[in-house]
Amino acid sequence: MNPALQFGQADPDSDYRLRPAVFGLVFHDEKIACVRVTRDTPYYDLPGGAVDGDETETQALIREFVEETGMTVRPLHRIAEAGQFFRKSDGDPVNNVGGFWIAERLALDPARKIEADHELVWLHPRTALAELRHDAHAWAVAKWLRR
Template structure:
């Protein structure tokens, strides 16, 4: 598994199983803008796998919590790990999969994470804007695989 990020040798990074998703619609990729004032950033929707959840179950839950979007996981296309520090300062190593998913519905009232905003970015913009290198790498994997990634997963030509 690829490992991204530079660990601080003085910290102990807790392993955190995760699932993140790539949903493509009308030439754009679903991302979340996490509001941290001047330190705001973009992530792929997703996050920690809780308890006995599968990666697919966590992905479905996280999409609703962060965006209000109901999704159906289609294919796990990559896995990687990312060292980082959470906003509370804790050291984490996200370890998990990246899924192509299909948007089933969107209900903004279902979103519970008030600091997360659904934004649709062109995939090439996402490559530059996503906070984590592992997320950008997963987008690059998805772009390179194109038609082999499942239904609804082929990026439209650039306009």
């Protein structure tokens, strides 16, 4: 599975595990939903993550939004696909490959969020372009802005 667009620099001495993934763009009051992840060095991501087992991208996106933000979403349409080489917080080298979806916010219940180190934040899209950790995420936001 080779994406049409690949972001990040692969370390030639590392074996990057293919990790099917999906991320969502939800807009509200001219801002985009992001997650601020508080680990050694805090960073911003689009909500989303790995597609588990037999899940579809849309099933994974719905699950990931609830786990990371407490938000229930409805995926509307897939706007892009890209890969992103990176090292997870445990050092595991992975290549996230998958879709970026526009999704609709249906409900928000912070009590449903289970990832304690993730916090829902609403960023202006131009701020998100500068702050998102992964180039693939910033590219997806830029693609949406240029629609």
